[in-house]
Every structure is written in C-alpha cells, then in structure tokens.
Amino acid sequence: MPRGGSLTKLAYYSTVQHKVAKVRSFDHSVKETEDDPLYEISVQEEITARLHFIKFENAYIETCLDFVKDHLVNTDTKVIKATGGGAYKFKDLIEKKLKLKVDKEDEMSCLIKGCNFVLKNIPHEAFVYVRHADSEFRFQNTHPDIFPYLLINIGSGVSIVKVESEDQFERIGGSSIGGGTFWGLGALLTKTKRFDELLQLASRGQHASVDMLVKDIYGGAYGTLGLTGDLIASSFGKSATADKEFSKEDMAKSLLHMISNDIGQLACLYAKLHNLTRVYFGGFFIRGHPVTMHTITYSINFFTKGEVQALFLRHEGYLGAIGAFLKGAEEDNPNQYSWGENYAGSSGLMSVSPELNPMQRARSGTFDMLEMDRLERQLVNLPLLQDPSSYIPDTMDLTEDAVAREYWLFCFEEALEGVVKRAIASQPDLPQTRERAEKFSQKYRHKLQTLRHQPFAYGSLTVRSLLDTREHCLNEFNFPDPYSKIKQRENDMALKYFQKAVKSLESLSWEQRQFALVKGLLAGNVFDWGAKAISDVLETNAGFGFEEAKRKLQERPWLVDSYNQWLERLKGPPHKCALFFVDNSGIDIILGVFPFVRELLCRGTEVVLASNSGPALNDVTYSELQILTERIAAMDTVIQTGIKEERLILVQSGSSSPCLDLSRLDKTLATVVRERHTDLVIIEGMGRAIHTNYYATLRCESLKLAVIKNSWLAERLGGVLFSVVFKYEEPPKYQEETHQ
C-alpha cells in the first residue's frame, strides 16, 4: 500500500472462485451406444489467484480501510505492507482500524520491484508518447532483458534511479523541482488548488507571454549556437514586472514547461553519465497525463537530440503498491509464476485529457484498478524465435491503423449478440444465466466503447486483444466455455468420419495425398465459430460438411501459395520434429490435423501438438485434445504407436486465446521444443497465423496456413472470402550460415 501525496494505492491478493469447464472421458468399459456423447462436460468451481490493485484518493482512506477489513475475513494476515511518504501519516489509523501491524517498506525498493514486475509480465507495458499522432501511444515490445534502465520518478520531488538487475539498483540523483513544485507553485500563482485543474489550465495557456524566449533577446534565433528563436531563454523572464497581469493559463503553462524541461535535462545528464538509453518516467506528475508526457518527451528529445526516448508505463501508478505487495508475498515467490493482465477487471490506461472524456477523468481521479491473474505456469519465449527482442505477435496494430480499428470494433460489436446467445445456450441448467449474459454483454460493449475512444487503454489494440478481452469478460460472468457443447457435438460427429477420411487418403498416390492432406487442413479450418461468415453458415445450415467446405476453398494458385516449395521439401528427408499449434475442435482437428499428423509420423517425424490451456471460442483445449487423441488412437494404429512410443505428444500452449503469442508460451512446451530439436513449426488458423504471427520469423522451417473467413480482411490482403494462405518459409539464410 503505497501512499503518495494524494492517492492511495492498495494491492491485495485474492483467490478467485470461478467456474471452469471440465471435460471428462466416460468409462469406456461401458458399451457405448450411437447416441452417447464422446465425453462429459461439467462446470466446476476452481480457485485461481489474482492480484488486485486499486487506486483512490486519500480522502477515501477510511472507506478503503473498511474495504480491506471486509476482505480480511478468514485470513491469518498480521501485517500490512505500506510504503510511500504518507505511510507515516496513516500508520495509526490503519493499525487501529485493521488491527494489523503496519510494516513500512522502503518506497524506492518497492517502486523498483513493481517496475521490474510489470516490465516482465505485462506485454506493451512501456510506451512512447507522440502527441497528435492518431494514437498518441506507441507501445514497446517487451525486451527479453529489461536491464539496465533508468527510472525517473517524478513525485513531489524527483528521484533518479539506475536499475541493473532484479535486486540491484541505486539512486544516482534527484531534484527538488518536481510535481510538488508544479502543484505548490502553481497553486500560489493561479489560486487553483487541484493538480488536475492546474494541468488543464496549462494545456490552454501560451507560455510565450510569460517566458523570455531566445527571440525576445535576439530578435530571432541565436544562429551560432543553433538555438532557435522559440526556445525558452528564461522561464518567467517576462513576468519580472509589477505592472502587468498574466493569465492563469499562461503562468501554468510556463511553469509546466519550466519543470518538465528541467527534469528532462537532468534525466539526460544522468543518462549520459551512466550511459543508459532506456529511460522510464513515472510518478504522479506523469501518471497518464498527456500534457506532462508530452512536455517531458519534448524535453528529452531536445536535450539528447533524439538519442534517448522517454518511455512511460501503463501501470506506473501501481508500481509502489505492486512492489510492497511482492515484498510481503516473498515467501510465495510470485516471480516463479507468470501473470497476465485481466482486461475485464482492469480499467486500462486513461486519457486524462479533460476535453476528451470528462467522465473518464473524474473516474481516474478517485478510482482505478488493475487485476493480474496468476497463470499457473511460467511463460517463456518460443526458443525458435529468430529474434525474441523484435518479435511482435500481432500483424496489425489497430492503435495505429484507424480504418482497421473502426472495422474490427464494429465487427466485434456486431458479433456480440451471437456470443450472448451462445453463452446462454451453453448453460441451460445454471442459475441466472440470462442475467449474467446480459451483464457480460454490457461489460464487453462498454469495453468496446472505451476502446473506440481510447484504443491504447490496454496497450496496442489488436484483434487478439479484442478477442482476449471478450474471453476475460465471459469468464468474469462465469461463462468459462460457451462453446463446450458445440465442440462436443462437432468432435463427436467428426470422429465418426475419421476412419473413412484416412482410408480415402490412403487410396491416393503420394503426391495426390500430400495435396489432399493440405486441402483437408484448410477445409477443416473453415469450421470456425469465431469467424462471422462461418458462424452464420453453421448457424443456418447444420449439414454444412467437410466436402462442402473443400468446395468453398479458393482454387490454386492461392492468395499466398508456396505449396510447390512445400511439396519439394517433402520429397527430401523427413523433419526431426514438428511443433503443431492447432486451432478448432471438430472437423478441423479430427479430419484436418490428425490425418496430416499421421502422415508426418509415417514419414518419421515426431509431432508435438500444442493446444490451448483454457477454452477460447471453439478452439480445441488441451484436455479435450487428450480425450480426442485417446479415441483416435483406439481406431488408428499409427496414432496409437506414436503415442506409445512418445513420438506424438500433447502439450499445452499456456494460452487461453484464439490467437498466439510466441513470446508467452508454457515453459514445458519450450523445454520439449528444445529437447526434441524441433525443426518445423506449423501454425494453423486465422487467429494464430494471420492475426498473429503472419510476419513472425523463426529459426527453423515454418508452415502458416489459414482460410481467410472474413471478407474485409481478405480484401485487405488482396483476396476474396475463403482465400487461402499457405505460407511455407525456410529460416533466413544467414542463420544457416552461422550454424554451419
């Protein structure tokens, strides 16, 4: 619980009880009838860990403590961790109210701990601020190594900290001219009490009426030094007179420039002295205020001539609280887990610009929250990424592409009704299904609206983040797996065709078979409830079949067509091991993927099937795939032998998203990939191979295939609905050379 000048941030850890969908295989000793479903679906309660961070004004401290008190029931907590200068101020109040001992943690070490945590665990945590750009926020990739960096914390004063590793940091300097100076001096000059109001004043002011500019002294630029005429020569230099009135706005603006420039200059001097280029800014002065982010960015640019970029953090306001919490939870070692931002429970980055959204601003002043789900595993990079530091999962950044953003926001909003219907249908026997579905609908619609105004709220806006947000919202209202029944039905149906499909493939010549296998994969991939064009077809025409899907496919040459190269490659030696990221349940996995896997196994290639850890749309989950594989093995000796000899193994991806982030994968998967010397990665489906990873470069051969089931996207890529992408790639040449 760090307490800065005016806001209190509270971090707590909770176990969240929520519904999860479980699948369980029936006892096979019992004779099955035709109508028996393949497996049983049940919704169970599961407990997961979640970190909550709440921020509110100090005025609400008592309310906050009541809240904490209510949530302390049944815990044996004895101590509450507090940090920040104000920890003294409220110590007695906290101890009296909560009957807990206040354990004061060092502010700076909490801040650094929190900063390390968010930089490591939250993709798109850091951003560069560009005023007037279509999206003002340019999010940065998470660099695999976050150290060393400089953290400039602008609270009431300024602290400059050099962070070299998880536990090693040093306060290398600071300044007394900080947020407190802006606020204090600003209040004196303008008689405006609130910090936010001062910033508003500043954003409307003209500093040139108060500041003495170079041109006021020189009449123009100071050419020999390259100082332009508009540069401030002397802050407040024009107000040195008793007989002139200055507007509040102009004075506030001048003050803002004075302080921002000064901090920027010191930051640059320290960065230069310590030879650091990654400089993060935080503290209440910065905290999501476009005005100060802009002036600091400008100043850093000016003083380093563009060599250093000012970086800001989405969750900067919580760093101290996160750090204090992590210190308290050290015995649990939260660092051994990975954490994921819960989009449903987090309020997201706010545009504090008052003109933009007064309602949001009012909210940000008093209440704001962040939730992080503990992902019961550590997430790591796919070891086969060519360059983990430059890997960007998403193909399109909707924060920057306004046209695409409009389309997808519209698309998701339109699809919402269908999702709600499906959610209701998935839980006919559970209580308050309709009410919960309605709440889900409201929440997601609200998120979409927020994103329309503030596309940057959760980092770069992407199709992936829109899909993930929907999943998080569904989970929030206990719809863990709206597609469970559909998946079950489709799996059931597809299994019945498996042997027939294999048989027909075996009758083909080698070359015909290779093509049929690829076509099967593609046709299977048409069956996707996530794509609106298909869900409409599936909705109205239940009999839409595999063969029909094949007919719908684009004829060769495909939109992206490297099939010939792939075929040539198959004529060569078998791959050592293929990692296959699978997509949908039903026809896709059973009639598309398994025959293909079967062929790979026959060629002598080991196969690692990677499926989602948790449900997302109709994607096949790890637990479903286990049952399916078991069933297929029972009717197919190749698969059976593969399983038995561990030449076919199933792993979970660590994700619950219809998309795929190759920089956040289950650690086990990475280990398997490394141990088996994987030399082929197959990524299937729109979500994983088009919306994400389309441009991902790997250090081994890769196959990305999908059917474009969205006419807008197809058009954008230069094709039509049901265009086929078949992208076979060899690793970049220079890589091979260095290996030889």
Place this chain on the structure above:
Amino acid sequence: MELNGYHCEDEAAAETEEEESVGEKQQWAQRKESAAPRAGDTTEKEADAPRASASRERLPSNSMPRQRTDSLKKNRPPFPWFGMDIGGTLVKLVYFEPKDITVEEEQEEVESLKSIRRYLTSNVAYGSTGLRDVHLELKDLTLCGRKGNLHFIRFPTHDMPAFLQMGRDKHFSSLHTMLCATGGGAYKFDRDFYTMADLRLRKLDELDCLIKGVLYIESVRFNGHSECYYFENPTDPDLCQQKPYKLENPYPLLLVNIGSGVSILAVYSKDNYKRVTGTSLGGGSFLGLCCLLTGCSTFEEALEMASCGDSTRVDKLVRDIYGGDYDKFGLPGWAVASSFGNMMCKEKRESISKEDLARATLVTITNNIGSITRMCALNENIQRVVFVGNFLRINTLSMKLLAYAMDYWSKGQLKALFLKHEGYFGAVGALLELLNQS
C-alpha cells in the same frame, strides 16, 4: 610557476615569442621611426591582441612620450571606448575613461565626446534606471597604450529606447566611433541603433566576449586585489567566509553564466571552449517568479525579501516526508525533497509570508543551477567552476548556496569560484574586441 620543469617549456616558448617579436618590432620601428623602443614594444603587443596586451597592462608606463600617442592613433580606435552587452534583462556597458589626455588632445576633442565623458563620469545614476557600479571601477588601467579608468554601467534592457534617444541627443554618431556590442540585444536592436541613433553596431558573439572578458579582468586584477574568490568552509555557516583565489592555470574550467537564463561553458584554453548546456531557470526566473508571488518589482527588493524569509516553510524537506534522514540514499533530512512542496497544502499556503516565498524561489533556482552544473562538471570531468552573471550581484545568499552545494554533493571534489565583476564580462569582452579589431 617556478616549481617544476613544466614551466621551463613555457619560458622557452615565451623566449621564442620574444624573438619573433623582435623581428616584428624592427619592422614596426622602420615604419614608425619616431617610436621609442619601449613604447614600440608595447605597441605591437596591442596590435596583436587585447589578450596579449592584457599581460602588459600591469607594466608601469607612467610617462607617455607625446609622439607615441600620435603615431598610434591609426592603430587605435578613436574615443570613446565602449563595450556593450545587451542581455535579456540588463544592458551592461563598460566605458574606458582616458586619464592621460594631453592639453593638446583636449583642445582637439570635440564637444560631444567631452560631454559624454563628463556625463558618464560625473554621475552614478543615469535617467531613472541607469546606474554606475562605482565599487567595481578599475582604476589606472592601461588599455591600448592609454591609461584610464574602466567604468561599469548597467540599465534595464527595456530602457533601451531611452538610451538610444540619449545617444541621439548627444550626437554620438558624429564621433564616427564603432560601437561593439554583444548579447542577444546586439542583434535585436541592431536596426534601432541605426534608425534611431544613426549608429552601426559591431555585433559580437556573447560567449566569445564572456570568456575574453573573464580572462582579461582576471589577469589585470581588481585594483591590485584578486578578482576571483571562493568561500572557505562552505558547509559551515559560522565559519564560511569569502577568500581570494588565485586562478592560475585556469583550464579546464566550467564557466556558468547566470543572467536571465543560464549558459554553461567548458573552457579548455583561451580560444577553445564549448557550450555544454544551458537552462531557462535563471535570474530572470527568480525575479519573474518573485514579482508574481510577492508583488515586488526589482531584483534588490526580491533579494531583500529573500534575506529575511525562511524557505523551509515553503519547501518540503526530506525530513518532512521521512521524519529524518533518508539514510538508504544518503539524503540528509534538511535536503529539499520538493521545492514549494508544502504549498500543495492550503493551510500552509495561508501561513507563509512573502519573504518566505522569495527565499524559496531563490533557493530553488540556485540549487537547480547547482545540480545541473554539478552534472556537467561530472560529464565533462572538470573540477573547477566559475560562476558569473548578474544573478549573483549583491547575492551572497546564492553564492554561498552554490559554494555549499558544489562542495557537499561532490564530497569536496568541486570548487565553486566567483568573480567580483559578476555580470560585466561580456561587455568587457566587447570592449576588448573594439581595441583588437582596429
């Protein structure tokens, strides 16, 4: 100088120079047969550069032979000799008053020249805002072979029109003199000088002039006293006192000029320097903020208030936040954590005086200059810092603060030095250029 072999090289160099001079001298002698050998010696040095002449000025040269003055007329600009530095807030003017004027010369002297001299030397205040800093006057100075006093005059830049009007009224342009000016105003008012007073300015770079001026005044000393000084025991308020400092082997040094804004220069030799950085938080900010916060209108008023105020009521100190020292980071409790930080709170805003605010403004601006300077010194690896500029005029508070800050935060590694002629070096440099270029 005598202590080590290093100096021997210097001497050797000096000797070589001497030899070359002899050759030159002969040439001069041929051209001006009447020149006395000794005077001739001085002559070509002057023609060489004012910097070089500077070292000679201290030589006693009491009786000037008449012929010499005449013969030198062509190599010397006509009187009056001015150097001007037109800054953002103040115009600094140095005026050389020749004291060795012969009867003949006086007869020849045009009335306007006399009137200017009389006006400037017989007054200490000009108009409502012009002032002569009598205490800074350099007496018995020899410049360009002429002996006289150097006067230091200043007036606010906003009174420039009045000054030009005076120049016009006194028929300054009829003297056909070259007016050397530096500072931004030399550019800004260039046209006004021409249109209002029929004067053409020779515009000079302000940093060149600043450095030339500093080196010159340092070398001629201040009427026999040291120009440069420092504060002994800067960290002990009781024992802290001003002491003369001998600025020998001055390079490299960091020169911090605190005018309306601040420029920080790293000086490696007399003509090798670079502007490291600057800040807009300078003297102009102090006065500007003080005027807004307290309603005062002059630097003197602002300083007077600051001297009676208590900044710790306005600033938030480390101990206000942490209850004492912040040991982990070596921050003492008395250090300012947030300038004006206490003013975030309404009650405290109502409990402080104007004097407290003036003091806090002074401390804020001064400390900030101190910390930027310190970072530059570290980045440039320079241990000596010379602070100049009119912000330091009658401002012992700031000088002591700077001396303290340099010493304390560098653990004694950095030394803060000050010069008595604070803000006049640019103008002096401009005057030297006048003498150099003719």
